[in-house]
Amino acid sequence: MDSRERGMISNQDLRNPIVRVVYTVMVAALAGLTVTMIYPFLTTIFNAFKSKRDIFTFPPKLLPQEWVWTNFxxxxxxxxxxxxxxxxxxxxxxxxxxxxxxxxxxxxxxxxxxxxxxxxxxxxxxxxxxxxxxxxxxxxxxxxxxxxxxxxxxxxxxxxxxxxxxxxxxxxxxxxxxxxxxxxxxxxxxxxxxxxxxxxxxxxxxxxxxxxxxxxxxxxxxxxxxxxxxxxxxxxxxxxxxxxxxxxxxxxxxxxxxxxxxxxxxxxxxxxxxxxxxxxxxxxxxxxxxxx
Missing domain, CATH: 1.10.3720.10 (MetI-like)
Incomplete structure (x- = not known):
């Protein structure tokens, strides 16, 4: 028996189709939650490097077209x-x-x-x-x-x-x-x-x-x-x-x-x-x- 500490879900557990589906849904939900939490931070940071006209362009873009450092x-x-x-x-x-x-x-x-x-x-x-x-x-x-x-x-x-x-x-x-x-x-x-x-x-x-x-x-x-x-x-x-x-x-x-x-x-x-x-x-x- 492996004496190493195992996690909540082992590789053997993932062989079960139901466990694999539930695990995939959990990971997808956590990934989506992570994106929704990180996106406002990234938007604020990248907007700090944009020009005023670049911020109001449509459709909006995450990365600035021109990096403006004088905003800081x-x-x-x-x-x-x-x-x-x-x-x-x-x-x-x-x-x-x-x-x-x-x-x-x-x-x-x-x-x-x-x-x-x-x-x-x-x-x-x-x-x-x-x-x-x-x-x-x-x-x-x-x-x-x-x-x-x-x-x-x-x-x-x-x-x-x-x-x-x-x-x-x-x-x-x-x-x-x-x-x-x-x-x-x-x-x-x-x-x-x-x-x-x-x-x-x-x-x-x-x-x-x-x-x-x-x-x-x-x-x-x-x-x-x-x-x-x-x-x-x-x-x-x-x-x-x-x-x-x-x-x-x-x-x-x-x-x-x-x-x-x-x-x-x-x-x-x-x-x-x-x-x-x-x-x-x-x-x-x-x-x-x-x-x-």
């Missing part, structure tokens, strides 16, 4: 990427700091501290995952307004520290850490805060790295909520600036081809982050015990 330079100068990129990184840094600090302490408490009604608190946090985000958007805005945080980055940082999904990931990871290690640290006089900062966080770098990737993707792509909270254009992140000045039509001084150039520039960083670090994402989620 014009788009870069128009949108002031440097300023908005720094704003985005500033929002990302504060979001990750408060999220890892507060969500991490909450998850560590649920996993390693003997607090009353620990299972009830965990169930409460998990139940919030069933609530659509749009239902508490208005209450969140009113609360932030009463606190005087509108048009400040605090309005983005503080709510980010209440992410139930991140609590789920971190708690499941902390549950797998050796509890005897923390008991030994407590015997040596370490406080719970020191156990969290000097033991739990360094041992949890795989899942923390995954959360950094999730946080970067979210902050980079978020435009709606930040557009509501921030009224000062100088504080916009890059996604909100692109929506306001490129997509929404508030400024029509650039051509469609230059708009596609801007969208391509904005699209590439999170795409590259996902492609380069997808193994880290899968590894971190698997180590946390959450299987998709």
């Amino acid at each position: 330079t014009e788009g870069w100068e128009f949108i002031s990427f440097g300023k908005y990129f720094l704003n985005t990184m500033y929002i990302f840094g504060g979001t990750m700091f408060f999220s890892i600090l507060f969500i991490g302490m909450a998850s560590f408490s649920l996993a390693h501290l003997s607090i009353p009604y620990r299972k009830g608190f965990t169930l409460f946090f998990m139940c919030t995952l069933l609530i659509p985000g749009s239902t508490y958007m208005i209450p969140n805005y009113l609360n932030l307004k009463e606190l005087g945080l509108i048009n400040t980055y605090w309005a983005l940082w503080l709510p980010a520290a209440a992410n139930a999904f991140w609590i789920l990931l971190l708690k499941n990871f902390f549950d797998e850490l050796n509890k005897e290690l923390f008991e030994a640290a407590r015997i040596d006089g370490a406080s719970e805060l020191r156990c969290f900062l000097q033991l739990a966080i360094p041992l949890s770098m795989p899942i923390v790295s995954t959360l950094f990737i999730f946080g970067f993707t979210y902050v980079w792509n978020e435009w709606f909520w930040t557009g509501i909270l921030l009224s000062d254009a100088d504080k916009y992140p890059i996604a909100t600036a692109v929506y306001k000045y490129v997509i929404s039509g508030e400024n029509n001084s650039i051509g469609v081809n230059v708009q596609f150039g801007v969208l391509t520039i904005v699209m590439l960083p999170p795409l590259l982050v996902f492609i380069l670090l997808q193994k880290q994402i899968i590894r971190g989620v698997n180590l946390s015990g959450v299987k998709g």
Whole structure:
């Protein structure tokens, strides 16, 4: 008997005509789904290299007839990427700091501290995952307004520290850490805060790295909520600036081809982050015990 690990369908299974037909249909469906997902990306990228007249030619063509590279330079100068990129990184840094600090302490408490009604608190946090985000958007805005945080980055940082999904990931990871290690640290006089900062966080770098990737993707792509909270254009992140000045039509001084150039520039960083670090994402989620 072959000791090698076999897949879900072996060559022997494919000898069955029914299995072969079902397998062919599955592959065709996955191929069609892949094409429908990749086509918008390819259209955006190739349109960024077209002239304005080339974009509106009929019938449309995927590849440009003439490669125009100036669309990227014009788009870069128009949108002031440097300023908005720094704003985005500033929002990302504060979001990750408060999220890892507060969500991490909450998850560590649920996993390693003997607090009353620990299972009830965990169930409460998990139940919030069933609530659509749009239902508490208005209450969140009113609360932030009463606190005087509108048009400040605090309005983005503080709510980010209440992410139930991140609590789920971190708690499941902390549950797998050796509890005897923390008991030994407590015997040596370490406080719970020191156990969290000097033991739990360094041992949890795989899942923390995954959360950094999730946080970067979210902050980079978020435009709606930040557009509501921030009224000062100088504080916009890059996604909100692109929506306001490129997509929404508030400024029509650039051509469609230059708009596609801007969208391509904005699209590439999170795409590259996902492609380069997808193994880290899968590894971190698997180590946390959450299987998709």
